[in-house]
Amino acid sequence: MSLKYGVLGLLKVEPLHGYEVKNRFEAMLGGTWEVNIGQIYTTLQRLERDGLVRPVGERGDRGKLLYELSSEGKKALDDWLAQPDSGPQQLHEDIYVKLLLATRIANGDLQQMLARQKRAFLQRLRDLNRLEEKARRDGRIDLARLVRGALLHTEADLKWMDELASEHFGTEGAAAE
Amino acid sequence: MNSISPNLVALARSGLVRLTDVTKVYQGGITGALDGVSITVEKGEFTAIMGPSGSGKSTMLNLVAGLDRPTSGTIVVGGTDLSKLGEAGLARFRRDHIGFVFQFFYLLPNLTALENVLIPAQLKGNMATGRGRELLEQLGIPDVADKYPARLSGGQQQRVAIARALINNPTLLLADEPTGALDTHSGEQVMELLGGLHRGGQTILLVTHDAKLATRNAARVISVMDGKIVDDARLESPERAPSEVIRVRSEETPPAGARRAPETK
Amino acid sequence: MKAVVVKALADLRRRRLQASVIFVTVLLAVGTGTMALTLMTQTRDPYQTAFEAQKGAHLQVYYDGGVTDRQLLASTPSLIGASAFGGPYPSTTVEFQHGSRKFSLDTFGRDNPGGDVEVLKITSGHWPVSDGEIVLTRSFAELNHISVGDSVKVVSVTQKPVLTVAAEVVDIDEGSADLSSQHTWVLSSAIPALTPTTPNSSFYLMDYRFATDPTNSQLAGYVDRLKASLPPGSISGSVNYILIRSVFNITNQILTSVLLAFSVFALAATAAIVANLVTGIVISSYREIGIMKAVGFAPREVVAVFVLQILAPALS
Numbered sequence: 201m202s203l204k205y206g207v208l209g210l211l212k213v214e215p216l217h218g219y220e221v222k223n224r225f226e227a228m229l230g231g232t233w234e235v236n237i238g239q240i241y242t243t244l245q246r247l248e249r250d251g252l253v254r255p256v257g258e259r260g261d262r263g264k265l266l267y268e269l270s271s272e273g274k275k276a277l278d279d280w281l282a283q284p285d286s287g288p289q290q291l292h293e294d295i296y297v298k299l300l301l302a303t304r305i306a307n308g309d310l311q312q313m314l315a316r317q318k319r320a321f322l323q324r325l326r327d328l329n330r331l332e333e334k335a336r337r338d339g340r341i342d343l344a345r346l347v348r349g350a351l352l353h354t355e356a357d358l359k360w361m362d363e364l365a366s367e368h369f370g371t372e373g374a375a376a377e
Numbered sequence: 378m379n380s381i382s383p384n385l386v387a388l389a390r391s392g393l394v395r396l397t398d399v400t401k402v403y404q405g406g407i408t409g410a411l412d413g414v415s416i417t418v419e420k421g422e423f424t425a426i427m428g429p430s431g432s433g434k435s436t437m438l439n440l441v442a443g444l445d446r447p448t449s450g451t452i453v454v455g456g457t458d459l460s461k462l463g464e465a466g467l468a469r470f471r472r473d474h475i476g477f478v479f480q481f482f483y484l485l486p487n488l489t490a491l492e493n494v495l496i497p498a499q500l501k502g503n504m505a506t507g508r509g510r511e512l513l514e515q516l517g518i519p520d521v522a523d524k525y526p527a528r529l530s531g532g533q534q535q536r537v538a539i540a541r542a543l544i545n546n547p548t549l550l551l552a553d554e555p556t557g558a559l560d561t562h563s564g565e566q567v568m569e570l571l572g573g574l575h576r577g578g579q580t581i582l583l584v585t586h587d588a589k590l591a592t593r594n595a596a597r598v599i600s601v602m603d604g605k606i607v608d609d610a611r612l613e614s615p616e617r618a619p620s621e622v623i624r625v626r627s628e629e630t631p632p633a634g635a636r637r638a639p640e641t642k
Numbered sequence: 643m644k645a646v647v648v649k650a651l652a653d654l655r656r657r658r659l660q661a662s663v664i665f666v667t668v669l670l671a672v673g674t675g676t677m678a679l680t681l682m683t684q685t686r687d688p689y690q691t692a693f694e695a696q697k698g699a700h701l702q703v704y705y706d707g708g709v710t711d712r713q714l715l716a717s718t719p720s721l722i723g724a725s726a727f728g729g730p731y732p733s734t735t736v737e738f739q740h741g742s743r744k745f746s747l748d749t750f751g752r753d754n755p756g757g758d759v760e761v762l763k764i765t766s767g768h769w770p771v772s773d774g775e776i777v778l779t780r781s782f783a784e785l786n787h788i789s790v791g792d793s794v795k796v797v798s799v800t801q802k803p804v805l806t807v808a809a810e811v812v813d814i815d816e817g818s819a820d821l822s823s824q825h826t827w828v829l830s831s832a833i834p835a836l837t838p839t840t841p842n843s844s845f846y847l848m849d850y851r852f853a854t855d856p857t858n859s860q861l862a863g864y865v866d867r868l869k870a871s872l873p874p875g876s877i878s879g880s881v882n883y884i885l886i887r888s889v890f891n892i893t894n895q896i897l898t899s900v901l902l903a904f905s906v907f908a909l910a911a912t913a914a915i916v917a918n919l920v921t922g923i924v925i926s927s928y929r930e931i932g933i934m935k936a937v938g939f940a941p942r943e944v945v946a947v948f949v950l951q952i953l954a955p956a957l958s
Contacts, residue, residue, distance in 0.1 A: 472938020
């Protein structure tokens, strides 16, 4: 969904070709979201169908077409930006399901699983730290900010592991503490 | 993910700091006790010790600094068995080999910043005024030399404390929650300084509960819980492409109209 | 130990108030201590101290002037083995008037205040140079508001001569200012004119002193020996130092114990204040001690910092 609004947002700055949209989108996300050109064209066509963007001028050399935002498009973008992200919390990590399943299956032997996951989170923190460092060094403040969010998120995950480990999570299936 | 056995590495090297089966019992059951801790820290390592409060991580640091003695077990730092030293010997050991940075800075309030920095050197009989000023300069606070600690910000005080810890070129720099009393920005600056010292070859043992800051410099994270070491993770530090580290999802989410409304409806 | 000095001086610099309180308190303590010590030595046995200083008489014997004479009395010291003696001093009881008040005191004829026994300490005035002068004790003079230069009128003899007070003295026997143990002195040549013509009004006083302090029974023995060797009725009375001392001490012990109690109290209070300040400094520096240890102060260097801090104001 955010690809659609990402395209709208980029077109609000200035009219762009499909390739330019792809490049700018990827640059904005610092390589953390790779899209193929087909996705971009599909998105642009849908947006044109819904009247949110429109082509500017004639199809140029090698079939390049410049797109710009319509007034409906501007309105749709503004509405989206104004709306806070209020949907349900999205958890994409396997570990959430693994832990839930493991309580039922492993019966008390979760400490090892937690420790392994903790290490993975620590390694992720280290990687994120290095990425943030590099982004700042390269002057890519957008990316650095994104990484900062990810760092805090991973820190929260790590704290969750610690909490689970300290309450001897998993032993309740075997015997009361 | 990463499972290099620390024991194998330890066997291959001598170890600058070696704790062997260290136990510390506090009378009255005060938290912070240690229960059979064994670790080896190599020269040049930046090691973070993490754990909840009362887990014993600060106790470990105090024992390595010779500020406290273990109930049992041995602690060897730079080839010196601390149990063989008397109180005066420990004091000499601390000022010759240990630099200690605390959470609450612990500068002597009646001394100026520069006097604070120079104290450990003067205890050794060195004047070291030049080196003291140099360190303050290096840590970015040359203009606070003649101010009293009460007039300095937390970040400045901690940097003075770091300069004090470094004045005698310590074998080992110990830092106990050095960013714990600082705002995020000052904390990051202090951690940056520690990182710079490490890149310059300084062995550092850091106690913290901020995993973000710990993993920034430390390639080794030791987790302590209830006085025991529960994990000793050696982290990798390769160059990774952004997409290998972080990925913003492109999955379609339900259209706005179909989103679940707030719980009241 | 540059670091120790730097630290101690820095603390002093920032703790001027405490330092000056210590300074003043130590000063007071030293003062109080000195005072208390002086008081204690002075009051341990004030009579004994004065007795030694003024060569007090162990034994004083009054002889009847009608039965004995100077020559006979001059032989008495060797009779009882006295190491020193004073007298014989011709003596009589003189009644005199100062203003509207009348007094009756034993008066001794004595030509100088010094000698080997019973030294009189002149506190003001001079020893009489003529028969018209009289000497009083300071305590008596002060109690009755008589000063050097005042005149007193003798009423016990018909001529009623007027005497001028020449001096005030401290007499070892003047236990208190009441009349019983008070004496007056004139030149010995003045005594005949002051002696009433009635019988039993003329005496001689002999002061005896022995090499070592005699006991009560030894003193009684001396008196018995004198009685036995002299004509009957020679001795009209005797006073020994043990009696005087006990009378004196009863009154003085009360004063002494009050003084002592106060000095001990003052000393204790001073000690408590200093102790309180010192522990205060140490306790308030509890964290600093930890810091000092952490940066490499040896235990004795930590102690040195505090000792220096406390001693510096005390010594300055």
